[in-house]
Amino acid sequence: MSTNEIKISAKDVQVYYGETHAIKDVSVDIEDKTVTAFIGPSGCGKSTFLRCINRMNDTIDVARVEGEIKLDDEDIYDKDVDPVQLRAKVGMVFQKPNPFPKSIYDNVAYGPKIHGLAKNKAELDQIVENALKRAALWDEAKDRLQAPGTGLSGGQQQRLCIARAVATEPEVLLMDEPCSALDPIATAQVEELIDELKQNYSVVIVTHSMQQAARVSQKTAFFHLGNLVEYGETGQIFTNPNDKRTESYITGRIG
Amino acid sequence: MTDAATDGLAAAPGKKKRSSLLELDARTKRRNAAEARFKAYGIIAITAGLCFLVGLVWAILSNGLPAFQQAVVKLDYTMTQEQFDEAEAAVLKTAVYTDQFVAYFSDRVREQGIEAEFDADTIERLLGKVGGTIRAFYRENPDHIGQPVAFELSAASRVDRYLKGTFDRGDVSGEGNRFFVPSDFDLVDTLQEAGFIAQVFNWNFITGVDSGVDNAGGAGIGASVLGSFLMMIVVLLLALPIGVAASIYLEEFAPKNWFTDFIEVNISNLAAVPSIVFGILGLAVFIQFAGMPQSAPLVGGLVLTLMTLPTIIISTRASLKSVPPSIRDAALGVGASKMQAVFHHVLPLAAPGILTGTIIGLAQALGETAPLLLIGMVGFIARYPDSFLGGFEGPNSAMPAQIYNWASRSDVVFTEKAWGGIIILLIFLVSMNLIAILLRRRFERRW
Ligand SMILES: Nc1ncnc2c1ncn2[C@@H]1O[C@H](COP(=O)(O)OP(=O)(O)OP(=O)(O)O)[C@@H](O)[C@H]1O
Ligand SMILES: [Mg+2]
Numbered sequence: 223m224s225t226n227e228i229k230i231s232a233k234d235v236q237v238y239y240g241e242t243h244a245i246k247d248v249s250v251d252i253e254d255k256t257v258t259a260f261i262g263p264s265g266c267g268k269s270t271f272l273r274c275i276n277r278m279n280d281t282i283d284v285a286r287v288e289g290e291i292k293l294d295d296e297d298i299y300d301k302d303v304d305p306v307q308l309r310a311k312v313g314m315v316f317q318k319p320n321p322f323p324k325s326i327y328d329n330v331a332y333g334p335k336i337h338g339l340a341k342n343k344a345e346l347d348q349i350v351e352n353a354l355k356r357a358a359l360w361d362e363a364k365d366r367l368q369a370p371g372t373g374l375s376g377g378q379q380q381r382l383c384i385a386r387a388v389a390t391e392p393e394v395l396l397m398d399e400p401c402s403a404l405d406p407i408a409t410a411q412v413e414e415l416i417d418e419l420k421q422n423y424s425v426v427i428v429t430h431s432m433q434q435a436a437r438v439s440q441k442t443a444f445f446h447l448g449n450l451v452e453y454g455e456t457g458q459i460f461t462n463p464n465d466k467r468t469e470s471y472i473t474g475r476i477g
Numbered sequence: 478m479t480d481a482a483t484d485g486l487a488a489a490p491g492k493k494k495r496s497s498l499l500e501l502d503a504r505t506k507r508r509n510a511a512e513a514r515f516k517a518y519g520i521i522a523i524t525a526g527l528c529f530l531v532g533l534v535w536a537i538l539s540n541g542l543p544a545f546q547q548a549v550v551k552l553d554y555t556m557t558q559e560q561f562d563e564a565e566a567a568v569l570k571t572a573v574y575t576d577q578f579v580a581y582f583s584d585r586v587r588e589q590g591i592e593a594e595f596d597a598d599t600i601e602r603l604l605g606k607v608g609g610t611i612r613a614f615y616r617e618n619p620d621h622i623g624q625p626v627a628f629e630l631s632a633a634s635r636v637d638r639y640l641k642g643t644f645d646r647g648d649v650s651g652e653g654n655r656f657f658v659p660s661d662f663d664l665v666d667t668l669q670e671a672g673f674i675a676q677v678f679n680w681n682f683i684t685g686v687d688s689g690v691d692n693a694g695g696a697g698i699g700a701s702v703l704g705s706f707l708m709m710i711v712v713l714l715l716a717l718p719i720g721v722a723a724s725i726y727l728e729e730f731a732p733k734n735w736f737t738d739f740i741e742v743n744i745s746n747l748a749a750v751p752s753i754v755f756g757i758l759g760l761a762v763f764i765q766f767a768g769m770p771q772s773a774p775l776v777g778g779l780v781l782t783l784m785t786l787p788t789i790i791i792s793t794r795a796s797l798k799s800v801p802p803s804i805r806d807a808a809l810g811v812g813a814s815k816m817q818a819v820f821h822h823v824l825p826l827a828a829p830g831i832l833t834g835t836i837i838g839l840a841q842a843l844g845e846t847a848p849l850l851l852i853g854m855v856g857f858i859a860r861y862p863d864s865f866l867g868g869f870e871g872p873n874s875a876m877p878a879q880i881y882n883w884a885s886r887s888d889v890v891f892t893e894k895a896w897g898g899i900i901i902l903l904i905f906l907v908s909m910n911l912i913a914i915l916l917r918r919r920f921e922r923r924w
Binding site for chain 2: 276281283306307309310313314316318320321322323332336337383386387390
C-alpha cells in the first residue's frame with residue numbers, strides 16, 4: 223500500500239539518561255508524505271525517541287544516543303552535521319506549550335527571520351498570517367498580534383507553537399501531543415492541518431488518543447518500556463495487531 | 478445517636494469520634510497556638526529591626542544635617558584701586574586685606590547704630606582670616622575693584638557652631654581665649670539680628686574640596702564625589718561586560734566538568750574574600766608591578782572591579798538559571814543557534830536580574846573603604862582634577878575614604894562633615910537601589 227520514499231531511517235537506536243536505558247534497540251523507517259503516530263503508555267519513551275530525530279537530546283547533559291538515524295540517507299549524528307541546520311529542516315512542537323514571552327507576531331516571525339525566509343516586512347506578514355491560519359489561530363489572534371503570546375489560553379498557546387513550527391517550512395514536523403490541551407473544534411482544525419501538511423512533509427505525531435491516531439495517521443508505532451513493540455499500517459495495528467501488548471494497550475488493558 | 482452509642486463508637490478501634498466543627502480539637506488548638514507564637518516572633522523581630530533603623534537614621538540626620546548649614550558674614554564691600562595697590566605692595570598682603578575688610582565691616586556695623594563694644598580683633602575672631610579669600614577674589618576679578626560686591630564669607634567655626642547650637646556660653650570658661658571670649662556671644666546675637674551674620678545652605682559642602690584645619694568649615698565633599706564617580710565608571714565599564722560574558726559562557730556554553738566546577742567554586746569563594754585582600758592585591762599588581770599611579774581612581778576602579786566581578790557573575794548566573802529551559806528548547810527547536818537562543822530569548826528575560834545584581838555590586842563598591850586605604854586614595858585632595866580624563870589617573874579620594882579621613886581629624890567641625898558625608902553617600906546608595914528597582918519594574922512589566 224505505501225509507495226512513499228523513506229524520509230527517516232532509524233537503526234538500533236539506544237538512548238540512555240545517565241544509567242537509565244530509555245530507548246532500547248529501536249529501528250524504524252518513517253516515510254515521506256505520511257503521518258506516523260507514536261502511541262504507548264506514559265513514560266515509554268515516545269518523546270525521547272522524537273527528540274532524537276531533531277537532536278534535541280543534545281541539550282540534555284545526561285542523555286546519550288547510540289545507533290544511527292538517517293534523514294534522506296544522511297546520518298544526522300555524523301560529526302559534520304550541525305544540529306542547528308538539522309532543526310531548521312526538522313521542526314518540533316513540544317509536549318508543553320512554550321511560546322516565547324514576546325508578541326504573538328514575534329513568536330511566529332522568529333523562525334522565518336533567523337532563517338531569512340522573508341525578504342521584506344510584507345512577506346513576513348504574509349508568512350505569519352499563513353502560519354496562524356494553518357494552525358487555526360488566525361481568527362482569534364488577528365486583532366491582537368502584538369499582544370504577548372504567553373497571555374493566550376493553554377490551547378491557544380499550543381496552536382501558537384504549531385504556527386511557529388510550520389512558519390519555518392520544515393521538511394519533517396515532529397509533534398509531541400499537539401492536541402492535549404485542545405477542545406474538539408481546535409483538535410479537528412489541527413488534524414486538518416496535519417492532513418494538509420502530509421501532502422508535502424513527513425509528520426510524526428505523539429498522541430494518547432487512539433481515535434486521533436486512527437484518524438490522522440497512516441502508520442503507527444507502538445512503544446512499550448523503551449521498546450518499539452510493533453510498527454505498521456495504522457489500520458492493521460488497530461484492527462489486527464500482531465503483538466499481545468499492542469492489543470492490550472489499544473483495548474485499554476495496559477496504560 | 479445517643480451519648481452511650483457515641484462512646485461505644487469512640488472506643489472501637491479505627492473508628493473516630495464524631496466531632497463538631499464549631500469546637501476546636503486539642504491538635505488544632507496546639508497548631509494555632511504555634512502559629513500565633515511564630516507570628517509574634519516575626520513581629521518582634523521586625524519591630525526590633527525598625528527600631529535600630531530609626532535610631533540609625535536619627536543619629537545620622539541629627540549629626541549630619543548641620544554640615545549642610547553654614548554661618549556666613551554678609552557684606553556689600555567695595556574695594557578701591559588705592560586699597561588694592563596698597564595691599565599688593567605690602568609684605569604681609571593678606572593681613573592688609575583682612576585689616577581693610579575688618580575696618581570697612583566695623584564702619585558698616587556702626588552705621589547701623591549698633592552700640593556694642595568691639596574692636597578689630599573681635600571682628601577677626603568672628604570672621605577668621607578673610608584676607609586670603611578676598612585677595613583671591615580680586616586677583617581673579619580685577620574689574621570688580623571700585624564696585625560694590627556682595628560678599629558671603631564663612632564665619633569662624635565657633636560662630637558656626639554657636640548658631641547650630643553645639644557651642645554655647647558654658648563652653649567658654651572665665652576670660653575666654655584667643656579664639657572666643659564670652660562677650661562675643663552677645664555680639665554675634667546682635668550682628669545676626671542686624672543681618673550681618675546668617676545661616677545659609679552650605680553649597681560648598683557639596684561642591685567644594687577638602688580643606689585644612691585652619692578652614693574646617695570650608696571643607697567639601699565634591700572632589701571625592703567625583704573620585705567615586707570616576708571609579709564607578711571604571712567598574713561599570715569593566716565589570717559589567719566581563720561579568721556578563723563570563724556568566725553566559727559558564728552557564729550556557731561551558732561543558733559541565735571538574736574544571737568548570739572548580740571555577741564555579743572559586744567564584745563563590747572570591748565573593749567572600751575580604752575587600753582589604755583585593756586592596757593589597759591592587760597595590761602589588763597594579764601599582765608596584767604594573768607601575769600605575771598611586772591614589773588614582775583608575776586603580777581604585779580596577780580594584781573595585783575585581784571585587785565586584787564575583788557579585789555580578791553570581792547574580793547573572795542566577796538570573797540566567799531562572800529562565801525556564803523550555804524557552805531555550807523553543808528557540809533551538811525552530812533552528813536557532815545556541816548563541817541566538819541566548820541573546821534573543823534568554824538574556825532579555827534575565828536582564829532585570831542582571832541589572833539588579835550589577836547595581837547592587839556597584840553600590841557595594843561605592844561604599845568600600847578598606848581597599849582604597851591600601852592604594853592611597855585617602856590623601857588630602859584640595860583641588861579638582863584639571864580635565865575629565867586626567868581625573869582617572871590624577872590623585873583623588875572617594876566618598877567613604879574622605880569620610881574616614883574627616884572622622885579621624887580632631888576638630889569637631891570635621892566630625893560633623895563626616896556625618897554629612899555619610900548622608901551624601903547614603904543618598905547615592907538609596908538612589909542607586911531605587912534605580913535598580915525602577916529598571917526591574919520596567920523590564921518585568923513587559924509581559
Ligand atoms: N531529562 C531526562 N532525564 C532523565 N530521565 C528522563 C529525562 N526525560 C525522560 N526521562 C526518562 O525516560 C523515560 C521516557 O520518557 P519520555 O518523556 O520519553 O516518555 P513519554 O513516552 O514521552 O511519556 P509521556 O506520554 O508521559 O509524555 C521515562 O522513564 C523518563 O523518566
Ligand atoms: Mg512525552
